[in-house]
Amino acid sequence: MLYQLYETQRALMSPFSEFASASAKLYSHPLSPFTHTPLAQRISAGLDLMHRLAKEYEKPEFGIRGVDVDGVEVAVQELVPVNKPFCRLLRFKRYTDDVRVLEKMKTQPTVLVVAPLSGHHSTLLRDTVRQLLKEHKVYITDWTDARMVPLEVGPFHLDDYIAYVQEFIRHIGPEVHVISVCQPTVPVLAAISLMASKGEITPRSMTMMGGPIDARKSPTAVNNLAMNKSHSWFENNVIYRVPTNFPGAGRAVYPGFLQHTGFVAMNPDRHLSSHYDYFLDLVRGDDDSAESHRQFYDEYNAVLDMPAEYYLDTIKTVFQDFALVNGTWDVEGQLVRPQDIQGTALLTVEGELDDISGAGQTRAAHELCSGIPSAHQYHYDAIGAGHYGIFSGRRWREKVYPVVKDFILKYDAAAERPAHSSEGAARKTRAKKTS
Numbered sequence: 376m377l378y379q380l381y382e383t384q385r386a387l388m389s390p391f392s393e394f395a396s397a398s399a400k401l402y403s404h405p406l407s408p409f410t411h412t413p414l415a416q417r418i419s420a421g422l423d424l425m426h427r428l429a430k431e432y433e434k435p436e437f438g439i440r441g442v443d444v445d446g447v448e449v450a451v452q453e454l455v456p457v458n459k460p461f462c463r464l465l466r467f468k469r470y471t472d473d474v475r476v477l478e479k480m481k482t483q484p485t486v487l488v489v490a491p492l493s494g495h496h497s498t499l500l501r502d503t504v505r506q507l508l509k510e511h512k513v514y515i516t517d518w519t520d521a522r523m524v525p526l527e528v529g530p531f532h533l534d535d536y537i538a539y540v541q542e543f544i545r546h547i548g549p550e551v552h553v554i555s556v557c558q559p560t561v562p563v564l565a566a567i568s569l570m571a572s573k574g575e576i577t578p579r580s581m582t583m584m585g586g587p588i589d590a591r592k593s594p595t596a597v598n599n600l601a602m603n604k605s606h607s608w609f610e611n612n613v614i615y616r617v618p619t620n621f622p623g624a625g626r627a628v629y630p631g632f633l634q635h636t637g638f639v640a641m642n643p644d645r646h647l648s649s650h651y652d653y654f655l656d657l658v659r660g661d662d663d664s665a666e667s668h669r670q671f672y673d674e675y676n677a678v679l680d681m682p683a684e685y686y687l688d689t690i691k692t693v694f695q696d697f698a699l700v701n702g703t704w705d706v707e708g709q710l711v712r713p714q715d716i717q718g719t720a721l722l723t724v725e726g727e728l729d730d731i732s733g734a735g736q737t738r739a740a741h742e743l744c745s746g747i748p749s750a751h752q753y754h755y756d757a758i759g760a761g762h763y764g765i766f767s768g769r770r771w772r773e774k775v776y777p778v779v780k781d782f783i784l785k786y787d788a789a790a791e792r793p794a795h796s797s798e799g800a801a802r803k804t805r806a807k808k809t810s
Contacts, residue, residue, distance in 0.1 A: 560586025
């Protein structure tokens with residue numbers, strides 16, 4: 376019933392939002408006589424803010440049309456080599472007529488970025504992809520909003536998520552380097568572990584960033600909610616059916632608007648201050664700061680529904696049973712054994728100020744992956760970075776990315792795979808080896 380009430384409220388607010396937008400332009404357009412009335416800028420700014428608070432936010436585009444590669448601007452096109460009901464595998468194909476740059480791009484490492492399925496769209500990693508494209512061939516998982524998937528397609532469990540990741544790795548090939556950001560660190564580690572246990576060739580490297588490998592360490596508010604409420608509480612209080620106005624009508628989901636409410640509730644003062652600053656920027660005519668605010672919240676406010684089965688599986692497996700670290704995780708009759716991974720190098724990244732995945736949660740992967748020689752295990756602490764700072768923004772570009780880039784380059788050659796080499800860490804001065 377809550378979902379239906381939310382959709383009714385959204386439908387009622389839509390005309391108001393459009394009216395506020397039109398009125399804001401009426402008080403700001405240079406040809407409008409209302410622009411020259413007293414307090415016109417403040418009225419326009421207030422109406423613009425009301426429009427943004429009331430509007431519906433659709434899934435944004437990646438919008439990456441080109442990228443600089445070795446000083447040359449190359450074109451970028453999105454391709455879909457694999458299309459599954461709950462996820463598309465996107466490839467960002469680069470094109471150029473410059474023969475020198477083309478030859479260089481052919482030899483660059485191939486990266487699969489596994490984006491979170493935790494409320495936001497994969498476009499949240501736009502900055503991650505854009506930076507990687509400068510020196511890598513890039514694929515990313517583009518998860519589908521569950522309310523857009525017809526009920527007859529069937530359920531989607533955490534085990535299905537793992538199967539998707541494995542299928543994407545196999546499609547790209549053994550030369551791939553996998554980067555998982557936040558939530559997918561756990562299923563990605565499980566996927567690669569299961570491949571190793573079956574004797575399959577595993578990726579050349581795996582980079583795990585800000586994820587709850589062991590949520591018992593330095594638990595955050597997010598962890599505490601998942602750990603302190605019973606499984607039945609989540610079933611009865613946060614799972615709803617998709618309304619009839621969507622293709623996935625009747626599907627049980629964890630609605631994106633609930634996840635968004637939780638995100639905002641973690642730092643309400645910060646969001647309130649940000650919106651007030653946006654109002655002041657509009658009044659002052661600071662278009663650059665106002666546009667920066669719009670870009671952030673266009674992404675932050677665009678959320679998706681998660682399949683109920685997947686969400687509940689994740690709560691139980693990761694945050695209540697701690698099945699991965701306890702060695703009790705069974706996927707289709709096979710135990711998840713990270714210790715079976717041998718031929719894949721490991722880098723973990725944590726943000727010093729991460730309030731979603733606490734200190735030590737991602738680093739816990741090293742103890743689990745005991746089959747990887749210690750010389751091929753690395754950890755990097757991003758000083759001053761919060762959760763989003765480790766994969767987006769200035770700290771990602773200036774601090775984290777150079778470490779990730781050097782790590783991937785180190786293990787891109789087949790001869791550098793852990794099973795064949797015991798060389799030390801790349802960029803030793805920045806990425807500390809984990810004992």
